[in-house]
Amino acid sequence: MQDLVRPTTIIRSAKLLKYLDLDITIASETFQTTGSFKFRAAYNLASQVKEEMLITASSGNFGQALAFACQLLGKSCIVVMPENSVQVKIDAVRNFGAKVELVDTKKISRTERLNQLAKENPSAFVASAYDHPLIIEGNATLGYELSQITPAPDIVVAPIGGGGLISGIIKGFRQNSNKMPQIIGAEPLLGNDAAKSLTQGNIVSNDEEPQTIADGARTLSIGKYNWEYIKNSVSKIIEVPEEKILKALWLLFSLANLKCEPTGALSLAAILTTPDIFTHKKTVAVVSGGNVDTLAYCKLLEQAMT
Numbered sequence: 001m002q003d004l005v006r007p008t009t010i011i012r013s014a015k016l017l018k019y020l021d022l023d024i025t026i027a028s029e030t031f032q033t034t035g036s037f038k039f040r041a042a043y044n045l046a047s048q049v050k051e052e053m054l055i056t057a058s059s060g061n062f063g064q065a066l067a068f069a070c071q072l073l074g075k076s077c078i079v080v081m082p083e084n085s086v087q088v089k090i091d092a093v094r095n096f097g098a099k100v101e102l103v104d105t106k107k108i109s110r111t112e113r114l115n116q117l118a119k120e121n122p123s124a125f126v127a128s129a130y131d132h133p134l135i136i137e138g139n140a141t142l143g144y145e146l147s148q149i150t151p152a153p154d155i156v157v158a159p160i161g162g163g164g165l166i167s168g169i170i171k172g173f174r175q176n177s178n179k180m181p182q183i184i185g186a187e188p189l190l191g192n193d194a195a196k197s198l199t200q201g202n203i204v205s206n207d208e209e210p211q212t213i214a215d216g217a218r219t220l221s222i223g224k225y226n227w228e229y230i231k232n233s234v235s236k237i238i239e240v241p242e243e244k245i246l247k248a249l250w251l252l253f254s255l256a257n258l259k260c261e262p263t264g265a266l267s268l269a270a271i272l273t274t275p276d277i278f279t280h281k282k283t284v285a286v287v288s289g290g291n292v293d294t295l296a297y298c299k300l301l302e303q304a305m306t
Contacts, residue, residue, distance in 0.1 A: 024268075033065075060090070077096075131222075131224060136226070203222060250301055
C-alpha cells in the first residue's frame with residue numbers, strides 16, 4: 001500500500017499567512033492517488049476483504065478510489081451515486097472500470113439502493129465510505145504523516161461528513177505521537193448532524209441528504225465506528241456557512257495556488273468562520289481532495305468573487 005499512497009502535500013503559503021494573520025499549514029490530499037484522501041481507505045479495505053465484488057455508495061471520491069483499488073486488485077465494483085454528482089467524478093468511476101448506479105436522492109436514498117444491490121449480489125462486500133475499521137485504519141496513514149510535522153501542531157482541523165477522515169487522523173496520532181493536538185471538525189451548516197451529535201452526546205441524523213456545495217459531506221449521519229473516535233477526541237465541530245466555503249475555495253486558489261473541491265475547502269472555511277480559536281496556535285488545515293469539474297469550479301470561483 002505504501003508504494004501506491006502518496007505522501008500528503010505540505011503547503012506554507014506566505015500570501016495566505018499574511019492574509020489570515022494566523023499560523024496555518026495546509027496538508028493537501030489533492031495530489032493523492034485518485035485526487036483525494038479516500039484512496040488510503042479504499043485500497044486498505046479492498047486489499048484485505050476476501051470478496052471479489054465490492055459495492056458502495058458515494059458522492060464520487062470514495063467511489064473512484066474504490067473503483068481504482070478494485071481495478072488494481074482484479075476485483076469488480078459497483079458504485080451508487082446521486083444523479084446530481086459532479087460529472088468528472090461519475091466519469092472517473094466509470095473510467096476505472098466500475099459500474100455506476102445513478103439515483104434521484106429525492107425519491108430513493110443512496111443507502112436504500114445500496115441495500116437493494118446487496119440483496120441482488122449476496123456474495124458482494126458492502127463497503128462503507130467511512131464506517132468500517134479498515135477504512136479508519138487506511139486513513140490513519142494520514143494521521144501518522146501529520147503526527148510527524150515539526151513543530152508539532154496545536155490544532156488539526158479536518159472536514160467531516162461521515163467521519164472516516166477525522167477518525168483516521170485521531171487513530172494515526174494515537175498510534176504514533178505522545179501529544180494529541182486539539183482536533184476540530186469542519187462541517188457544512190446545511191448538514192450539521194455531526195455538530196449536533198457532539199453536542200447531544202449521541203448520533204443525530206439528517207432527515208435527507210443536505211444539499212451543500214460540499215458534496216463530500218452530504219451524508220445522513222456519521223458512522224458508528226467513527227462516533228467512538230469523535231465523541232472522545234474531537235473538541236469542537238465548526239458549522240460552516242456556504243459563503244465561507246466559497247471564500248475558502250477562492251483563497252486557496254488565489255493565495256496558495258491550490259485547486260480543491262468545496263469539501264476540501266471546509267477546513268479553511270472553518271478557520272474563516274471562527275478565527276479567534278486559531279489565534280497564536282500552530283494549526284494544520286487538511287484539504288481532503290481536489291476532484292471538481294472544471295466548468296463548475298470556474299463558476300464557484302466567480303460566485304466567490306461576487
